Amino acid sequence: MLRTLFLLVLMLFMAVPGHAVEPDVFIDLKFRLDGQGREKEKLSTSGQAKPSTISLPKGFRLASQRNEPKPGTSWSDPVTGMTFVWIPSGCFMMGDKKEAGWETSRHQVCLDGFWMGKYEVTQAEWKKVMGNNPAYFKGDRNPVEQVSWNDAKKFIQKFNVMGRGGFSLPSEAQWEYAARAGMTGKWYWGDSNESICIYANVIDESSLRSNLGVCNDLYKFVAPVGQFKPNGYGLYDMIGNVWEWCEDTYDRKAYSGHSRINPLHSGKGKQRVVRGGSWSDVYDNSKCSTRYASDRDDARNYHFGFRLVRAK
Numbered sequence: 078m079l080r081t082l083f084l085l086v087l088m089l090f091m092a093v094p095g096h097a098v099e100p101d102v103f104i105d106l107k108f109r110l111d112g113q114g115r116e117k118e119k120l121s122t123s124g125q126a127k128p129s130t131i132s133l134p135k136g137f138r139l140a141s142q143r144n145e146p147k148p149g150t151s152w153s154d155p156v157t158g159m160t161f162v163w164i165p166s167g168c169f170m171m172g173d174k175k176e177a178g179w180e181t182s183r184h185q186v187c188l189d190g191f192w193m194g195k196y197e198v199t200q201a202e203w204k205k206v207m208g209n210n211p212a213y214f215k216g217d218r219n220p221v222e223q224v225s226w227n228d229a230k231k232f233i234q235k236f237n238v239m240g241r242g243g244f245s246l247p248s249e250a251q252w253e254y255a256a257r258a259g260m261t262g263k264w265y266w267g268d269s270n271e272s273i274c275i276y277a278n279v280i281d282e283s284s285l286r287s288n289l290g291v292c293n294d295l296y297k298f299v300a301p302v303g304q305f306k307p308n309g310y311g312l313y314d315m316i317g318n319v320w321e322w323c324e325d326t327y328d329r330k331a332y333s334g335h336s337r338i339n340p341l342h343s344g345k346g347k348q349r350v351v352r353g354g355s356w357s358d359v360y361d362n363s364k365c366s367t368r369y370a371s372d373r374d375d376a377r378n379y380h381f382g383f384r385l386v387r388a389k
């Protein structure tokens with residue numbers, strides 16, 4: 078009876094249009110130990126998640142079993158003012174079993190907690206570290222673009238010397254886990270493409286190719302960071318604005334070789350993973366599970382930027 082009442086309240090809570098789900102709600106609902114070291118994945122989305130029972134990898138502990146900052150805790154780097162949000166340890170189902178090739182197979186991944194950039198790295202932050210501004214769409218609060226994977230690594234190298242150190246690009250597993258914030262559908266707000274203009278800067282009715290948009294998000298090109306609603310962890314622009322470089326080498330079959338804890342694919346190729354889509358992508362190419370490969374790690378264009386992570 079109590080369980081039914083609880084689920085009813087949860088469904089009413091999730092039905093409020095445009096309501097951003099608080100991080101604590103995700104953490105409380107996503108997993109419940111059943112007393113035998115196994116967990117039952119709980120529903121935290123509007124009817125799109127399916128109950129499943131998953132087991133924790135040996136030795137892995139959830140955020141609730143560790144002494145971690147509370148989800149959503151933030152701090153700002155003193156050198157650049159860049160803000161980071163705590164993403165708690167946990168497990169999730171990575172990928173999308175419905176897509177052919179790039180995003181399959183859907184598999185369980187468990188990650189240690191980490192700090193993640195609340196926003197894409199801005200041009201003001203880039204300038205403070207590198208002393209130049211390569212971006213095509215100029216604006217201090219706009220995300221930096223026209224930066225290759227190699228450029229991003231040079232930024233990180235210099236930033237690590239200037240400040241607290243320990244910064245890196247996210248693995249694509251970290252990126253997807255943080256982007257989903259406990260959601261299991263296409264996007265961190267659910268499966269409705271009509272909500273995308275509230276949460277993300279993608280191709281819309283104001284874009285040059287207006288016939289591809291389903292609503293108007295007011296930005297034909299990049300937007301200053303933080304103009305759209307954040308996900309459940311308080312991260313902005315995980316979908317849209319600029320694609321975000323990840324540490325992994327791109328391999329179409331990378332998931333088949335993933336370890337269950339903190340996977341990172343580092344092959345020989347020059348292709349690198351970018352995630353999340355950009356201002357020039359249609360909504361269906363900008364899902365939480367969408368993977369894309371740059372041609373080379375030195376490729377620059379005005380669709381690609383990045384954000385940082387930092388270990389505990």
Ligand SMILES: [Ca+2]
Pocket residue numbers: 278279280281284294295296297298356
């Ligand atoms: Ca747009």
Ligand SMILES: [Ca+2]
Pocket residue numbers: 197314315316317318319320321353354
């Ligand atoms: Ca983005």
